[in-house]
């Protein structure tokens with residue numbers, strides 16, 4: 001699956017099998033929200049991000065309308081991803097919207113912009129994937145935070 005943001009001229013490349021896995025994991029926690037971290041790498045111009053993997057949090061709090069994860073306890077896992085070839089690292093977040101659409105809520109927007117500003121996260125422009133679960137209908141939205149603003153990616157055929 002390839003996604004594009006025209007305004008920023010940036011791309012996401014992600015394997016559909018990875019998305020299917022995340023949909024299945026999220027479904028296990030239905031009707032509560034669930035999520036975790038997205039892992040991947042950028043090309044040398046930073047225009048394309050390849051989402052290659054995911055990490056599930058060891059600590060989290062979730063309700064039917066909220067999801068909060070903690071990064072603690074995952075240092076070794078991220079280290080193992082980092083020493084792979086190509087080197088893979090944290091590139092953003094994912095979470096589900098049970099009985100909802102994949103559009104970012106105002107809290108999601110605030111959360112992603114905060115992560116972008118947070119100096120302890122290693123990247124300036126984190127990605128957010130939201131998976132919306134409605135009866136028989138799964139929707140996906142991908143966003144990136146740039147200078148305190150969220151931009152949405154569009155799917156490309």
Ligand SMILES: [Zn+2]
Pocket residue numbers: 095096097104105108130
């Ligand atoms: Zn959300």
